[in-house]
Each structure stands twice: as structure tokens, then as C-alpha cells.
Amino acid sequence: DIQLTQSPSSLYASVGDRVTITCRASQSIANYLNWFQQKPGNAPKLLIYTASSLESGVPSRFSGSGSGTGFTLTISSLQPEDFATYYCQQRYATFLTFGGGTKVEI
Amino acid sequence: QVQLQESGPGLVKPSETLSLTCSVSGVSISGGSWSWIRQPPGKGLEWIGYIYYTGSPDYNPSLKSRVTISKDTSKNQFSLSLTSVTAADTAAYFCARDRDSNYGLMDNWGQGTLVTVSS
Secondary structure (H helix, E strand, O other): OOEEEEEEOOOEOOOOOOOOEEEEEEOOOOOEEEEEEEOOOOEEEEEEEOEEEEEOOOOEEEEEEEEEEEEEEEEOOOOOOOOOOEEEOOOOOOOOEEEOOOEEOO | OOOEEEOOOOOOOOOEEEEEEEEEEOOOOOOOOEEEEEEEOOOOOOOEEOOOOOOOOOEOOOOOOOOEEEEEEEEOOEEEOOOOOOHHHOOOEEEEEOOOOOOOOOEOOOOOOOEEEEO
């Protein structure tokens, strides 16, 4: 199975900061990589799909990049509503997996 | 507007079977792929499995021996059955629509339901 390793596992940031989260796959997954945001008590929300495509309705301050084994999620200017946990997810293999999550805290 | 809602017991005894249903509105489940995901308290997300538009399922290998996902198109619902549960199966269980199962694009989720395994 394909393992996804996110770093950091948590970070502290301020409103207006540029934030970058990394996701590394244990083998090449081309662009079969998605990013989700989850706030406490809520279901995850799809932000970025196929590594770099912005989901409809998601603010343009979110962006994704990468291919193969290395991917990044960037928030260009952190807003108060962005404090949440972010997960990467792969679907390259039949066995779908999520990364361990990155908690973005104030 | 696609909406999903999980339902089922919030408490299940060890060794028994966990059964949940996801009711879907706004779209027919005859098309598309539908998934179950779970999240133990304070931990990350774990994919349980899919049921495809064809009716065939796909399961997480770590749960495959205990999981069954099925659908009832007449009720526009799909279901999860997990046998021989233990405390390790305590989690919030989410159902989700995958608009493109080739890429895992889970774009609509239920609110989740917490299932506790305890005697």
C-alpha cells in the first residue's frame, strides 16, 4: 500500500502568514493527490484535487503543486477561518489512503 | 444539492456487528461511487471502502474480512456492515460521494456519526 507522510504534523501561524504543508508518497502517484480541510466536529472538505486543481468555491489563496512523490499545499495569506487540520489523500492505488494530517493552529 | 446523512446505533457491544446507513438526496446513487470513511477520536482519516455504480465493492485490505458495503437504489441508500467489532472500531463514521472514483474526489460528505464500541 502507498503511505503518505505529511509534514509538519502541526504548525503555529498568524493571520496573514504564508503557510506550506508537504505530503510525500512512498512511491510515485503521478497527480493522484487531493487535499482536504477538516474543522473540529465537521466532515472533511475537498480543497484541491489532482494535485493542483482548485475545487469550486474554494478561495484562491489555496493552491497545490507537485507530482510523483512530492506535493505541497500552500495558503498564501492565512485567514481566521483557515485554522483547521489538513489531509492529503491518494487514489493512485486501489487502496485509497490519507496522510496523517497537519493541524494549523494560532 | 447533494446531501448525505448517516444513521445507525451510536453504541455497539464488542464482538457484535456495526451497521450504518447513508441516505442520499439530490442525486441518484445509481450513478457514481459511494464511500465510507472513519476517524477514531482525535486521530486521522481511514478509508473503509467503496461501492461503485456497478454495485461492485472495494475494501480497505485491513478491514476486508469484516466489511460489507451494499446499496439499495430503490431507497437511494447505501450501507456499511462491520462484523466482530472491538474498541478499536470506535470512531466517527462518514459516508461520502466520490464524483470520480479514479481520483478519489470525495466532494460531498455526511456530517458523520459517532459509534462507540463498549459493553
